[in-house]
Amino acid sequence: MVLSLSSLSDPRVSTPGGSMATARVLLVEDERIIALDIKNSLERLGYEVPGIADDYESAVKLALDLMPDLVLMDIILNGDSDGIEAAREIKKRLGCPVIYLTANADQPTIERARETEPHGYLNKPINTRDLFTNIDSALYRHRVETLLRESEVNFRTLSESAPVAIMIYQCDRWVYANLAAEQISGYGREELLGMNFWNLVHPEHRELVTERGKARQRGEEAPSEYRFQIQRKNGEMRWVDFKAVNVTYAKEPAVMIYGIDITGTMAAEEALRKSEEKYRSLVESAAESVAIFQDNTIKFVNGALLKASGFSADDLLGKPFLEVIHPEDRQRVVDNHLRRLSGEDIPPRYDFRILDKKGNTLWVDMKISMVEWDGKPGVLAFLADVTRTKEAEIRLTRLNEEMEAVNEELRATIEELEASNEEFEAVNDELNMTNELLRRSEEKYRLLAESAGDMIFTHDLDGAITFINGAGLAFTGFKPEEVLGKHYAEFITPERAAPLLEKQRKRKEGYTGGSRYESEFINSAGKPVAVEVNSNPIMKDGKITGILSIAREIQKEKQGAQVPFPSRPPSQPPNSPFRK
Known part of the structure; x- marks a missing residue:
């Protein structure tokens, strides 16, 4: 008779959710029976279990070899190092999420975990x-944390390379400042992060800037772009062109500002208003690029503009200014220029693209004013x-579009999980009913095996003994361990062991x-002690998973009344509790 272990377990049970079916879970558990039980539960839920470890060394090695999506870690492990140390090393090297398994733990152990x-x-x-809820929640949380870390790294990389000051204030204090902010203000980053945002503002403008900043923090309407003076660490006054936007920083409302040093621009504008002769030399030496257009023709360019564009003065002077504007932006620039000449109120500042002498595209931010020239x-x-x-x-x-797409995907996943909850409930009820039937069946088989007068034992295909009944222990005189x-x-005596090992090879x-x-x-x-043994394979899903044997002492059988020796052992339910 072939023994089947699949009568109460159906591996084809549908798995809740979709992506979870491909998640790889490394199991670290030093008790073999518990490990196998958890592995079976994980596989029924649709997860892949590529390996099982029982101590620190094997846990770390398997994690590095298999690269799992998540680790289920027993706190108590074989060896000198426990699961907490293994989890710390795995998270340090891989950063994957860890869920602890524990029967009981004292407070110091919980604190270490x-x-x-x-x-x-x-x-x-x-x-x-x-088990399902914790793994699903851990994978979702880990994915979101990974996306947020990547987003923060991208923001800091872009911010630190930006030529404009970028700062963030929250609850009246600076909480972030980039390198350009240090250069414009003259303060070090640590000094800035200990200041109120209005401490940088010149006293003449401090009340206005503070009032607008506080209003913006309260969610009220406030101008987002204007100019004011700041006071550098050395006391020097600088003009900045300021732009503010509301953002979320560290999960709390905040305000991010962009600042451009326009001190030279302001000085140039003031000088130009006083005298054309005086401002000509000023704009020639200004760090900002300066040009004058008249009748759609370039009339003046300073050295900074020539350096930035790669053109010479002869290349530009007297030429139509549209020739240096990117073709896709020309119509917009012309429309704005004509509307301004007709007296319409057009914003004095906007950005567009120009082409340098090599044909490369440059973005420029242009601030204009009307002047008299010749x-x-x-x-x-x-x-x-x-x-x-x-x-x-x-x-x-x-990046924001990609993040939004990810958020949509995550929302869809959540909706799918919620939709599958009822299905999971039904599956769970079925599993509970199956477990109850299994428990009742196991009680019957335990009573049968333990009350049998013959020795009953099982071993796996590698020969390791996984169960022995009370009669077997009494017969051999050994303890279970x-x-x-x-x-x-x-x-078994050596001369009898050789043929049995050959039988084991054929079983495999x-x-x-x-x-x-x-x-x-x-x-x-x-x-x-001479015995007669009757052995049969234990089957599960059409495969041999072990051997069940019934043994009886030959001498006692010959001396006493002849008792029929069972030709077939009783079948055994799957996951029998009296196997190791």
Whole structure:
């Protein structure tokens, strides 16, 4: 007779959710029976279990070899190092989420575990629903944390390379400042982060800036772009062009500001208003690019503009200014220029693209004002190269779009999980009913095996003994811990062991027939005892998973009344509790 272990377990049970079916879970548990039970539960839920470890060394090695998505870690492990140390090393090297398994733990152990920032705890015995809920929550949380870390790294990389000051204030204090902010203010980053945001503002403008800043923090309407003076650390006054936007920083409302040093621009504008002759030399030496347009023609360019564009003065003077503007932006610039000349109120500042002498595209931020040049109206333009800033904005926009797509995917996943909850409840009820039937069946088989007068034992395909009944222990004189896990050949005389090892080899190759033979067992006193053994394979899902044997002492059988020796052992339910 072939024994089947699948009568109460169906591996084809549908798995809740979709992506979870591909998640790889490394199991670290030093108790073999519990490990196998948890592994079976994980596989029924649709997770892949690529390996099982039982101590620190094997846990770390398997994690590095298998690269799991999540680790289920028993706190108590074999060896000198426990699961907390293993989790700390795995998170340090891989950063994957860890859920602790524990039957009981004292307060110091809990405190040590908390320091490793686990993604959850599961108390033994493990409940299937709790197992699913904790793993699903841990994988979701880990994915969101990873995306947020990547987003923060991208923001800081772009911010630190930006040529404009970028600062964030929250609850009246600076909480972030980039390198350009240090350069404009003259303060070090640590000094800035200890200041109120209005401490940088010149006293003449401090009340206005503070009032607008506080209003913005309260969610009220406030101008987002204006100019004011700041006071540098050395007392020097600088003009800044300021822009503010509301953001979320560290999960709390905040305000991010962009600041451009326009001191030279302001000085140039003031000088131009006083005298054309005086401001000509000033704008020639200004760090900002300056140009004057008149009748759609370039009339003046300073050295900074020539350096930035690669053109010479002869290349530009007298040429139509549209020739240096990017073709896609020309119509917009012309429309704004004509509307301004007709008296419409057009914003004095906007950005567009120009082409340098090599044909490369540059983004410029242009601030203009009307002036008189050679007795005729003209346009004075201050041009700031904002190519890196615009590229950073484009990359940030793309990043936000990607983040939004990820959020949509996460929301869809949550909806799918919620939709599958009822299905999971039904599956869980079915599993609970199956477990109850299994428990009742196991009680019957326990009573049968333990009350049998013959020796009954089982071993796996490697020969390790996984179960022995009371009659077997009484017959051999050994204790359970002296037998379980040992190879059966250790308890058989050498001349009898060789043919049995050959039978074991054939079993591993797929032989499913039974066998009846005589052998000699060695009892605890070291004496051989002649026995007759009837062995049959234990089957699960069409495969041999172990051997069940019934043995009887031959001498006692011959001396006493002849008792029929069972030709077939009783079938055994799956996951029998009296196997190791």
